[in-house]
Amino acid sequence: MIAIFDIGKTNKKLFVFDEQYNIVWERSCTCEQTVDEDGEPCEDLVQLNDFIFDSLAQVPGDLPVRAINFCAYGASFVYIGKDGKPVAPLYNYLKPFPEDLRAKFYAAHGGEVTFSMLTASPVLGSLNSGMQLYRIKEEQPALFEKIRTALHLPQYLSYLLTGIPCSDITSIGCHTNLWNFSQNHYHEWVYREGIIDKLAPILPSTSVLPTPTIPLSGIGLHDSSAAMIPYFESFREPFLLISTGTWCISMNPFNDSPLTVAELQKDSLCYLSYQGKPVKASRLFAGYEHEQRVQELAARFNVKPAAAMTVAFDAITVQQLRGNPHREPESFSQAYHRLMLDIIEKQVASTQLVLRDTDVKRIFVDGGFGKNQVYMHLLAGAFPDIEVFAASIPQASSIGAALAIHEHWNSRSRPGDIIELKYYK
Template sequence: MLRVEMFHLKLALFDDGRLLWEKSAPNCIRPGPPYPHEDVESAWNFFLDALREAARSHQIGAIVPTAHGAAGALIGESGLAAPVMDYEFTGVEVVEPDYARLRPPFSESLSPKVPAGLNLGRQLAYQKWHCPDLFAKARYFVGYPQYWAWRLAGVAASEVTTLGAHTDLWAPRQGQASSLVKALGVDHLLPPLRRAFDPLGPIKPDIAAATGLAPGTLVVCGIHDSNASLLPYLVSRRAPFTVLSTGTWVILMCVGLSLDQLDPRDDTLANVDALGRPVACGRFMGGREYAVIAGDGNQDLDAIERVIASGAMALPCFSGHGGPYATTKGVIRGEVAASDRTALATLYCALISDLMLTRMGATRGDLIVEGTFGGNRAFCQTLGALRTTQRVFAAEDTAGTARGAAMLAHWPPSYQIAEPAPVNPISITGLDSYRKAWTAAVDMIAR
């Protein structure tokens, strides 16, 4: 599995769901020109070195790329036609007046308007209108996972989990490209649609020679990272259920939930799973917000109860991206001991998750917390105390996204999927009253 996220690069090897080997490195952003962009050459050199190292001790049968959904690549005849834009580049918003006239309504795309380059369609419009010389060299436009698949196998492909990840480029209910693709005049750039688990072909001969991999090593089309986290539960659970995929972002994926309560003002949307089905989702930048609020200290239940008793509150938003309060500036009200700031951050993220699930109507079925917060027992217990009609499970496996992506190498998987651990229900003193006060405070700042 080859993974690219905002801050990290990773190569991980799996065998029937067992992690055998992994190596990671920081992901780098270059300042430009023509705009801040991914340092794809540094990433490529890391992957080649890591593949070379892994091939010395393991037999690799297939490579599956996964990456976040807010990056895409304009490919020319032999390489990138334009750099892969950093989605935090705010300069892209200069196109908004013209882009807004082409943008499909939320009822079609189920993709809310979000800041900077988080809507991939806005990035594409900026590249076409502000970098015409580079854009003119493009033969294909592909999502970031499929860029790496193309680089490895030389085959360009479109794929629905990436096209359907808040891009404005996909119509989830219809299962086809949105009206924006034709309106923007980029329909000729989308290569044929392939499924996330489709083999695109073997690695190119020069890559086999450079890494020591077998010439027949397959390259699989690849998948959006949050959808990779969802895969183990799609094949092991019945709907309805919700997966909280946690890291820099917290993505709440509600399988079996109606799409009718999605509201772009709350940053709720539909992603599309690996089988092409729309999934009701919400998101906020929980990992980054947690890091801003937290200090070095306690995150156990005693600390949570001390924060509640103090009345101190963290009120959104601390990242400037994502969630129903992205445009408000985060504040901490009241006094909280430095040693309890981590508990405050945990409580804040649980409350935001609870609020978004309630607004989406996700009141039934299990809640599975995977990724970073899956290892934060206080978060899982607090979420369970807030969501008393649902069972909470913790997948403490920090390799969940990579593990899900690796499943695509042999789809559907023939091995047993590991079950997440149940979180015992508990009661937290004062939590109900605190939630009411916190919600009232949030409502006031949002007016």
Template sequence: MTLPRHIAVIDIGKTNAKVVLIDSQSRQQVAVRTTPNVVRREGLYPHADVEMLWTFIVGSLRVLGAEHGIDGISITTHGATAALMAGGVLAMPVLDYEHDGPEQTAEAYGEVRPPFSETLSPLLPNGLNLAAQIFWQANAFTQEFARATAILTYPQYWAWRLTGVLASEVTSLGCHTDLWAPATGTFSSLVSAQDWSGLFPEVRPAASVIGHLRPDVAQETGLTSDTPVTCGIHDSNASLLPHLGQHEAPFTIISTGTWTIAMTVGGSTAQLDAGRDSLANVDAFGRAVPTARFMGGREFDQLVPNIAEPRDEEIAAVIDRDVRVQPSVTPGVGPFPQAKGGWTVDAETLGAGERTAAASLYLALVTEASLGLCGLGREIIIEGPLARNRLFASALGRLTGVPVYASGDATGTSLGASMLFGFGEAQRASHAAIQSLAVPGFDEYAQRWRRSIA
């Protein structure tokens, strides 16, 4: 198949949803439309507003298609989310993974979930283990669950809405779901034990063209009905995709957004700790990728209400005055899930630049701790919003002692998802080398931070 020139990427993050138009020849973003990804609170439980998102997606495709033309559509979404289908409609709403409903059946679920050695998926709170969501839905809403004819991971739900084709896919099945066994490349023992095997459609490669636009969708968007649509990919793995085969292993990708996710391709899974939010993701080739994560974007937003590029003297003052943020700002996740952290000073006394500096150093320190779990590659490439945070990147270089690069791409996730078309073709991404932080006292600052973790 000829590589589509203009690829529309449906990119649904936990905080925002986007439709990004990528030029496959220049690897540049041509246009983007965004909307907040809101959670609806009425009904059975908090859930994704899929109809609002669908209206946004269709409208964006219509506008971008009219302005630039669209030759293919690719999809990427956050993980820990599934749509339970009853034929051509939802059997129940698409559960918000931050809802604590699954905690109601946590004890019973703990008795049936597979061991970490099988899934490389740690036990996580609320609905962060997708199988825990499904288990809770099956037990709390028996009538609704009995109507389910298929379980679709989130990218494949949107692929179905576009094409009418049902599929499963390994990057979404393999992201801390308890549903997948990376070593064998099969569904975990839980799936058959719970009699869910018949609900998961055939596994298709993320990079496969799952189908073409349904006639009604083509008419609504103004696109042609032969517009190809990929199966879709989990967002962290989309960020990883441009780098597969492009670097000497092991190498580390830091994918940033609501979550800061460190993935070391070619690394060992031996140091993964089920109690510290480290796990194995599964890449587009179906291989286990040691991974560690924390809610870096969410925490940064909480810590810094007004972002300001810190001046050199503000960075120096934060380090000299020992202004720190200790983990964890978001409890229950990350490498220090039991630690109750926060500012070591009254944050209201700090200027915007100082707050930004201290929060950036905090993110670098937590990232370094995460790398102790998933392994440190020969080089680090930062994708997403934190690629623009020079202090974070330079501090990470000082902490790890390996070269750090900031991705030159506008958004690693959307670019990676666009590369599902033509996957495997050699396309070296552009990166900017970051100079390591050289502020006096930073090494001692980092040591104090580590010693102070409760």
């Protein structure tokens, strides 16, 4: 069996899978955040560490765990000191980035447009995780000196068990400002600014390392890249995946055209797959917007926010709202359809950025919106010439992390039927 930690910003989970990729045991928790030295909310590393080791200790003894791997959110570094322990907070990727420091960085390294095109990273401040290291170097030189190794969060989790620091291409290739996509190595600034000295050696995403307690450990993957792996295993025809959560990320592994300036300005970027190949993607903060606006609608119509999950798609309501867009909704259901029409309009614009001029014939939607009837029907209507499916794969990122090291722990062939599809006309 294999144990997989899936570490999100809110929910932390441990799954144990058997060789058929069935979940045979699981544990989860919601960890409270702490604050950094500026009072900004951030991950509590002490709580996170406790969750990792407490959860492993609770795995029943009759489950023969042969390997472990990790998937976690990206754009976040853990800074390890000479004693092997963290020397700084795990800064939040939403922490505001100083404008003067941003201007100084891009002025020194070719300007925002050229730099962004080379690194396939829109200008996102702290969400460009390399900028977090640059900020420490500029604002906290004493702390920068203390840092022996900066590990992206998935690789830090692996390091907790193995004690071996390493870097992984799926984390480096996640809008970090670190990677030159055209030359397929670190960008020149990483060497010029001395950042390279703080980065661990890059190992293949399929690597395994020994641990004192479990025979083998993977090195961890960025969760969005891990979620793609079951689709790579199951489908050969060109497809696009919309991974929905806080962010809705449209990922097209069959689009190899270079990013344009216009695409970058509209929040397009490239990820690197676990095989090291660029995956063109566009991002939309739709899950967050949905959550906030549902709270407002629930308060306005005096219902619980959970009522949104029970709203059935109504084509007549959609037709009425489109015919009279300024009409004030009279019920929660109408208001919710209006909200979803707004979100789908943005979703279509975002997805088109990576869809156009490709041979994609299928769109898969996983995550929360894949279970949302209103979202799925509206999306299918927006792409009448493409087959649109809700893709149900329990814990896609976790299964992807397990598949990445399949041959090291699993004696069976890779499964080809772990994705359930529901077609929407």
